[in-house]
Amino acid sequence: xxxxxxxxxxxxxxxxxxxxxxxxxxxxxxxxxxxxxxxxxxxxxxxxxxxxxxxxxxxxxxxxxxxxxxxxxxxxxxxxxxxxxxxxxxxxxxxxxxxxxxxxxxxxxxxxxxxx
Amino acid sequence: xxxxxxxxxxxxxxxxxxxxxxxxxxxxxxxxxxxxxxxxxxxxxxxxxxxxxxxxxxxxxxxxxxxxxxxxxxxxxxxxxxxxxx
Amino acid sequence: xxxxxxxxxxxxxxxxxxxxxxxxxxxxxxxxxxxxxxxxxxxxxxxxxxxxxxxxxxxxxxxxxxxxxxxxxxxxxxxxxxxxxxxxxxxxxxxxxxxxxxxxxxxxxxxxxxxxxxxxxxxxxxxxxxxxxxxxxxxxxxxxxxxxxxxxxxxxxxxxxxxxxxxxxxxxxxxxxxxxxxxxxxxxxxxxxxxxxxxxxxxxxxxxxxxxxxxxxxxxxxxxxxxxxxxxxxxxxxxxxxxxxxxxxxxxxxxxxxxxxxxxxxxxxxxxxxxxxxxxxxxxxxxxxxxxxxxxxxxxxxxxxxxxxxxxxxxxxxxxxxxxxxxxxxxxxxxxxxxxxxxxxxxxxxxxxxxxxxxxxxxxxxxxxxxxxxxxxxxxxxx
Numbered sequence: 023x024x025x026x027x028x029x030x031x032x033x034x035x036x037x038x039x040x041x042x043x044x045x046x047x048x049x050x051x052x053x054x055x056x057x058x059x060x061x062x063x064x065x066x067x068x069x070x071x072x073x074x075x076x077x078x079x080x081x082x083x084x085x086x087x088x089x090x091x092x093x094x095x096x097x098x099x100x101x102x103x104x105x106x107x108x109x110x111x112x113x114x115x116x117x118x119x120x121x122x123x124x125x126x127x128x129x130x131x132x133x134x135x136x137x138x
Numbered sequence: 139x140x141x142x143x144x145x146x147x148x149x150x151x152x153x154x155x156x157x158x159x160x161x162x163x164x165x166x167x168x169x170x171x172x173x174x175x176x177x178x179x180x181x182x183x184x185x186x187x188x189x190x191x192x193x194x195x196x197x198x199x200x201x202x203x204x205x206x207x208x209x210x211x212x213x214x215x216x217x218x219x220x221x222x223x224x
Numbered sequence: 225x226x227x228x229x230x231x232x233x234x235x236x237x238x239x240x241x242x243x244x245x246x247x248x249x250x251x252x253x254x255x256x257x258x259x260x261x262x263x264x265x266x267x268x269x270x271x272x273x274x275x276x277x278x279x280x281x282x283x284x285x286x287x288x289x290x291x292x293x294x295x296x297x298x299x300x301x302x303x304x305x306x307x308x309x310x311x312x313x314x315x316x317x318x319x320x321x322x323x324x325x326x327x328x329x330x331x332x333x334x335x336x337x338x339x340x341x342x343x344x345x346x347x348x349x350x351x352x353x354x355x356x357x358x359x360x361x362x363x364x365x366x367x368x369x370x371x372x373x374x375x376x377x378x379x380x381x382x383x384x385x386x387x388x389x390x391x392x393x394x395x396x397x398x399x400x401x402x403x404x405x406x407x408x409x410x411x412x413x414x415x416x417x418x419x420x421x422x423x424x425x426x427x428x429x430x431x432x433x434x435x436x437x438x439x440x441x442x443x444x445x446x447x448x449x450x451x452x453x454x455x456x457x458x459x460x461x462x463x464x465x466x467x468x469x470x471x472x473x474x475x476x477x478x479x480x481x482x483x484x485x486x487x488x489x490x491x492x493x494x495x496x497x498x499x500x501x502x503x504x505x506x507x508x509x510x511x512x513x514x515x516x517x518x519x520x521x522x523x524x525x526x527x528x529x530x531x532x533x534x535x536x537x538x539x540x541x542x543x544x545x546x547x548x549x550x551x552x553x554x555x556x557x558x559x560x561x562x563x564x565x566x567x568x569x570x571x572x573x574x575x576x577x578x579x580x581x582x583x584x585x586x587x588x589x590x591x592x593x594x595x596x597x598x599x600x601x602x603x604x605x606x607x
Binding site for chain 3: 035037038045046047048069071077081082106107122127129130135136
């Protein structure tokens with residue numbers, strides 16, 4: 023009972039959701055292990071502008087540089103389901119995702135009306 | 139460590155030089171555990187098909203089985219002679 | 225009760241349909257070519273109805289908004305190009321709209337333009353920060369209904385109705401085909417504004433539309449935008465009746481309001497200014513959020529108009545920064561009407577980049593029903 027998917031079509035560039043359905047980045051790149059003559063497997067997802075360096079040549083590198091070049095590696099075992107979005111098994115903080123939002127939130131909460 | 143995008147755009151050729159087009163995707167089987175790559179997808183999806191305006195006539199032969207790959211060579215994916223797209 | 229809600233939604237859509245691009249281009253087109261370009265507006269309205277409905281359907285069935293879809297479908301390089309061009313156009317439009325709001329405030333209060341820019345910007349920020357989005361839509365939508373004064377004005381100006389009927393038939397009699405084409409493109413660009421599509425689809429995802437909401441989606445799109453189209457007709461008719469052949473180019477928003485003042489006096493003028501204020505202000509908010517949506521969706525951040533600001537901090541910061549940039553731009557003294565023309569033409573040029581991905585996604589995986597031919601007609605109409 024296994025399903026076949028085209029990785030570029032149904033996995034790469036899709037939204038990541040954590041276990042609480044919080045948006046925490048996109049699938050920016052996949053890490054594979056293996057090679058000709060043996061199994062080739064997806065072992066991890068990379069998320070973050072830093073993962074753009076390998077894509078789209080110079081445009082990717084410039085975009086990565088402009089955005090800070092951070093990236094997070096999410097081992098495949100953390101993936102729960104793949105549907106319209108890629109759902110993960112744990113919360114974003116545990117996996118190191120969504121840190122930008124968390125950092126900014128600490129400042130934003132101090133402004134009146136931000137927590138309506 | 140190999141990345142997915144390092145496969146994209148590579149020319150897929152047989153050892154004797156027959157061209158199948160460029161790799162545009164990898165087909166993998168999900169199941170338990172990690173996805174395992176089954177095939178290299180070549181060629182271009184027709185634009186009109188993509189827009190849903192025309193339908194592909196019959197099953198498209200656009201995948202080269204991963205077992206047929208013998209080596210990754212610079213910017214090419216080299217497969218055994220005699221391989222046919224499925 | 226449900227019907228009442230739908231009616232309210234439609235009213236808000238009518239009031240929100242017209243933005244500064246529509247105002248400028250419809251009246252100018254009327255002033256330059258009389259009623260000849262009415263048929264172009266019809267195409268534009270049909271276009272936006274079809275594409276809004278498509279986006280709504282995509283949002284309901286797949287849970288994705290437009291830029292999610294762009295990111296997934298078009299490959300990295302193309303979607304960066306789409307993002308950058310969308311943001312540039314957005315920012316230009318936003319700047320023009322804030323300028324428009326400031327002008328309206330000036331017409332109402334006589335205070336200096338510069339300070340009014342700040343007032344406009346700060347008020348918009350406060351309104352968005354504090355008010356729930358449902359209320360924002362209502363306030364600005366109903367306020368925009370004041371623009372109906374132009375419909376009344378159009379009738380009161382006793383236009384030649386047969387000439388108007390003629391205008392709905394595609395034809396072209398002019399010594400200036402280039403100018404005609406320019407206006408045609410502008411009218412299409414003004415009617416089919418990308419930011420509205422981004423805004424609408426993001427809202428659909430946030431409200432968690434499901435397949436059962438599809439009927440509502442279609443009705444909303446068709447009736448709301450259809451009636452909004454009437455306002456565009458009214459604007460062109462007014463422009464044609466009042467300004468054609470008199471050599472008056474409505475370069476100033478003030479001249480546009482003349483369109484209501486001449487037939488209807490002071491009340492007409494007041495309603496026109498208030499209507500423009502709310503319609504353009506509402507459009508400014510939509511544009512602002514569309515810009516923030518695009519960036520957040522492209523980067524996978526949390527986003528939403530219904531969340532409180534700290535629920536989506538980077539998204540909030542994005543729209544604040546965009547607002548500041550636009551305010552800065554308006555402060556440089558750029559003429560909003562001129563800027564509008566550039567913004568509309570640019571967005572018309574970027575239309576394929578916006579709408580082709582929607583087409584791709586809407587055709588992918590068999591959604592509810594496939595009506596390919598309708599879309600084919602629109603791709604042609606677009607490009």
